[in-house]
Amino acid sequence: MDFAHVELSDEDSAFQTELREFLASIVTDEVIARDRATGENFDEGVHLALAERGYLERDYRPAEDGGFTAVRRRIWELEIGRAHTPWFHWGTTAMVAKSVEQFGSRELVAEVMPGVLAGRLRLCLGYTEPDGGSDVATCKTRAVRDGDGWIINGSKMFTSNAHNAQYVFLITNTDPAAPKHKSLTMFLVPLTSPGVEIQAIRTVDGDRTNITYYSDVRIPDHYRVGDVNGGWSVLREALNAEHGTVERDAEGLQKIATMTEHLLLLADGLDRVAGIVGRPDSTGRRPVDDESVAYRLGRAAARTEAARSTPEKFGRVAIAQALRELTPDLMDILGTAAVLPVGTDGAADAADDGGIEYLFRLASPMGIYGGTLEVFRNMIAQHELGLGRPNYSPIRAS
Ligand SMILES: Cc1cc2nc3c(=O)[nH]c(=O)nc-3n(C[C@H](O)[C@H](O)[C@H](O)COP(=O)(O)OP(=O)(O)OC[C@H]3O[C@@H](n4cnc5c(N)ncnc54)[C@H](O)[C@@H]3O)c2cc1C
Incomplete structure (x- = not known):
């Protein structure tokens, strides 16, 4: 390094x-x-x-x-x-646009790309379904041929930013009888199509996401991205980009893991906590003079720095885990007023105006979206450490 x-x-x-x-x-x-x-x-x-x-x-x-x-x-x-x-919408839009450029028809590229680069068109991800998202290939949303086009029926969970997007990059099942990785076809579905419904969901950290429904949505064939039943090869590239599996550049300046921006927020929050515990109270005593406070603050700074220097899939896990473990500790250092959310009466005077409290709530969903930490740990075990495929068969009584 x-x-x-x-x-x-x-x-x-x-x-x-x-x-x-x-x-x-x-x-x-x-x-x-x-x-x-x-x-x-x-x-x-x-x-x-x-x-x-x-x-x-x-x-x-x-x-x-x-x-x-x-x-x-x-x-x-x-x-x-x-x-x-x-601006998190841009990362998703750019990722989908790359798949469209690589696998979409010329007509689709011409329809979408100028608007994407001009900021007018935004693209969101329709992978996860209400029955499960980790195994994206287990897809129940159906697309059925209808003359020159397709009819789509199904629903997708957590279609973030759909309400600010013009298209959704949708995984569909086009051959339920086939093995699951050979049953998928990708589409870029215009969200203004009749039969699309978007319903809001708020997550624990206050983020807005959506559930989206597709009822007899009819689209022409040029919205298909890649081959019929060849969706897995289209999706694999997009998933690799989302998981941060990218070629390293020769200059060593590349972002080394996904979600490093969340760590910047943690580093900012940590600085604010350090400022607060360094202030003397009315008796002249500073909280940081307590050795346990100084130790925990130092440990948090070291963990943050270590997570910041951890690359790729390892970094994705280290960042989310650092947020999950450090934020309750930092709230504890600040005291009970740290549970007051940003903007609440007294939050700024008695603690850090809800800065760490927000990160505490963010830590849970950020270990889920873009692939859960458990799934990432399995990928690390299997692909990086060579420990073989996980075995999910029931444990047999001896
Ligand atoms: C705020 C937010 C925004 C999101 N935005 C989008 C979006 O824009 N588009 C989109 O398509 N999706 C989005 N998602 C969905 C996200 O990708 C999924 O939630 C995630 O992939 C997990 O799927 P699931 O929630 O269905 O959990 P499940 O897959 O049902 O998993 C349930 C539990 O089982 C564990 N588990 C599952 N499989 C394994 C395994 N093989 N090994 C070990 N443990 C396992 C999981 O870790 C989890 O704890 C978003 C989610 C959130 C919370």
Whole structure:
């Protein structure tokens, strides 16, 4: 691992300043307050402004095709996180757009790509079903041929951002009699199609997601992405990207694991707690003078740093686990007022205005979406440590 400091050129420094100022002008207090209230992780004004400046397109494209250089991509990722930009929708949109470009018809690419890069069109994921999401290949949503098109029936759970998206990347079953990995076909379904219904769900951390229903939804064949019953090969690439299984670049500047932005929030929260416990009370005593507080704070900083340096699937687990274990400990250090959510009376004076409390609530769902921690641990055991496939057969009594 290379911990070398990157010396920015004058041009890259200027880029960082310009980006930081631009983000400060569009990610206003009002945008952040609205995002907290709605839990949407999305703001259309911000999204369109980033697109208009060409940032979305430069993020989407590789460097050799007009995209960010490795250094600017790193600056971009760090600054967008530091500004608390509500923009998680872009990651999903870009991921689906790559599958559409790779596997979609020319007609579909022409319909979708200009709008995606202009920020007007957003794409969401329709993988998980009410009966289960970890094994995405066990899909009950049916697509049936209807002349030149298809009729879709079924439902999807946790279709995040569907209400701000124009298309859903939908896994369907087109051959229930076939083995499950040979039964799938992917579609990019326009969410304005008659028969699509979107219902809101709020999660424990206040995020808004959705359940979506598809009742006799009719779409032309050009919305199919990849071969009929060949959906697994389309999906595998998209799942690899979501799991952070990507080729490392030669410069060592790449984001090393998915969800590192959550760790930036934890690092910010930890700094605030350190500031609070360093303040003397009316007797002149500082909480951090208590050795157990100092020890626990130090341990939290070390765990955060270790999670930040852990790559790929290991990093995804380390980040979520760090959030799950450190946030209750940090709340305990702050005392009972730490359970007050952001903006509640007294939360800012008596504790950290709900900063760690929010991360405590975020820690549970973030160990679920994009694949649960248990599933990631199995992938690590099987693929990285070579321990073989897990055995789910019932334990036999001897
Ligand atoms: C906030 C949020 C947003 C989400 N956004 C989206 C989205 O936009 N689009 C989308 O399609 N999905 C989305 N999801 C769904 C997410 O991907 C699934 O919740 C996840 O894959 C787990 O599926 P499940 O909830 O159906 O749990 P299940 O698969 O039913 O699992 C239940 C439990 O069994 C465990 N388990 C299951 N299989 C195994 C195994 N093989 N080995 C060990 N343990 C196992 C799991 O870890 C879990 O504890 C979102 C979820 C959340 C919470």
